[in-house]
Amino acid sequence: MTEYEDVVDPAESPVSANLLSGDGDIEASLRPTSLEDFIGQPRVREQLQLVLAGAKKRGGTPDHILLSGPPGLGKTSMAMIIAAELGTSLRLTSGPALERAGDLAAMLSNLVEGDVLFIDEIHRIARPAEEMLYLAMEDFRVDVVVGKGPGATSIPLEVAPFTLVGATTRSGALTGPLRDRFGFTAHMDFYEPPELQRILLRSAGILGVRLGEEASAEIAGRSRGTPRIANRLLRRVRDFAEVRADGVVTRDIARAALAVYDVDQLGLDRLDRAVLSALVRSFGGGPVGVSTLAVAVGEESSTVEEVCEPFLVRAGLVARTPRGRVATAAAWEQLGLTPPPDAAAGGIDVRVNEPQHGL
Numbered sequence: 001m002t003e004y005e006d007v008v009d010p011a012e013s014p015v016s017a018n019l020l021s022g023d024g025d026i027e028a029s030l031r032p033t034s035l036e037d038f039i040g041q042p043r044v045r046e047q048l049q050l051v052l053a054g055a056k057k058r059g060g061t062p063d064h065i066l067l068s069g070p071p072g073l074g075k076t077s078m079a080m081i082i083a084a085e086l087g088t089s090l091r092l093t094s095g096p097a098l099e100r101a102g103d104l105a106a107m108l109s110n111l112v113e114g115d116v117l118f119i120d121e122i123h124r125i126a127r128p129a130e131e132m133l134y135l136a137m138e139d140f141r142v143d144v145v146v147g148k149g150p151g152a153t154s155i156p157l158e159v160a161p162f163t164l165v166g167a168t169t170r171s172g173a174l175t176g177p178l179r180d181r182f183g184f185t186a187h188m189d190f191y192e193p194p195e196l197q198r199i200l201l202r203s204a205g206i207l208g209v210r211l212g213e214e215a216s217a218e219i220a221g222r223s224r225g226t227p228r229i230a231n232r233l234l235r236r237v238r239d240f241a242e243v244r245a246d247g248v249v250t251r252d253i254a255r256a257a258l259a260v261y262d263v264d265q266l267g268l269d270r271l272d273r274a275v276l277s278a279l280v281r282s283f284g285g286g287p288v289g290v291s292t293l294a295v296a297v298g299e300e301s302s303t304v305e306e307v308c309e310p311f312l313v314r315a316g317l318v319a320r321t322p323r324g325r326v327a328t329a330a331a332w333e334q335l336g337l338t339p340p341p342d343a344a345a346g347g348i349d350v351r352v353n354e355p356q357h358g359l
């Protein structure tokens with residue numbers, strides 16, 4: 001599919017479409033490559049800097065690091081930066097790819113001392129591989145089982161000291177033993193508009209887009225706190241500016257382009273609005289379970305839970321309660337409806353099964 005087809009396809013939303021996947025080469029070219037270069041997440045950056053500098057000073061490998069947060073906030077970029085800062089190589093795999101323990105054993109036995117092993121979507125790792133990972137993380141060895149039944153023997157195998165970097169959009173879905181083996185957890189949070197603005201201006205520089213200050217603020221405000229969305233909107237706005245104007249992205253051009261793509265003032269796209277609308281109109285504002293909501297909008301429950309919901313909660317439109325998801329008064333107003341007198345206020349986030357954890 002060419003860029004142009006991508007642009008005119010009305011079924012594609014630039015916001016949630018492919019949010020869980022990347023955008024290939026362009027995305028790669030926009031990745032920050034050092035901690036210095038990484039915009040936003042000041043706490044995470046400072047904490048990581050200490051973890052890495054401490055390990056370097058001791059001449060050892062740093063503790064295993066877990067990066068958690070919604071999609072598109074820079075977890076993969078950060079994993080690459082960790083390896084770059086350590087001056088080592090990054091071996092990349094993902095939870096779903098590690099279906100059998102043997103897949104992981106092969107990966108682990110190929111590691112060279114100091115390597116960073118990056119496991120994306122680590123919450124989706126299969127149980128046998130996960131159990132092998134415990135041992136590898138703690139003792140830098142694995143037991144490879146050879147044969148079946150009573151004749152099976154387990155052969156211990158040394159693993160070179162490495163640093164595991166795990167990324168997850170659902171840290172609550174990680175088992176306790178796995179979570180406990182990470183020495184440091186970095187919680188990536190949504191970005192503030194001024195940070196997104198800096199990211200946009202940086203990306204525009206790399207892509208050669210003439211982006212004005214006001215236009216960058218306009219796009220930043222509608223990027224749902226997410227750099228990947230900011231970069232994607234920038235590319236869509238650029239198309240608009242090049243096709244319908246002289247290529248310069250002014251605030252008015254940005255506004256007109258975003259209107260074409262159905263991205264509203266809050267940055268909500270069609271799927272977000274469908275979720276809100278189902279919650280309010282079909283379920284009277286809730287409480288309703290996330291899987292029921294997903295069925296109502298014809299989406300995967302994981303997409304609704306990991307892509308839409310974190311931002312709707314953060315925007316104060318949806319509250320998570322132990323009994324299910326509830327529309328806040330702001331959600332009713334967003335849809336142009338009068339909230340019922342008992343509508344929830346924003347900012348409520350009571351999660352029952354997701355333990356909060358730090359170090």
Ligand SMILES: Nc1ncnc2c1ncn2[C@@H]1O[C@H](COP(=O)(O)OP(=O)(O)OP(=O)(O)O)[C@@H](O)[C@H]1O
Binds near residue numbers: 070
């Ligand atoms: N702090 C940042 N500064 C500049 N660009 C960033 C930053 N964080 C992310 N990006 C941009 O956003 C894009 C998405 O980042 P990345 O792939 O690292 O996210 P992710 O958290 O791994 O997402 P997912 O959970 O979907 O895998 C990158 O291509 C990069 O260009």
Ligand SMILES: [Mg+2]
Binds near residue numbers: 167
């Ligand atoms: Mg990623």
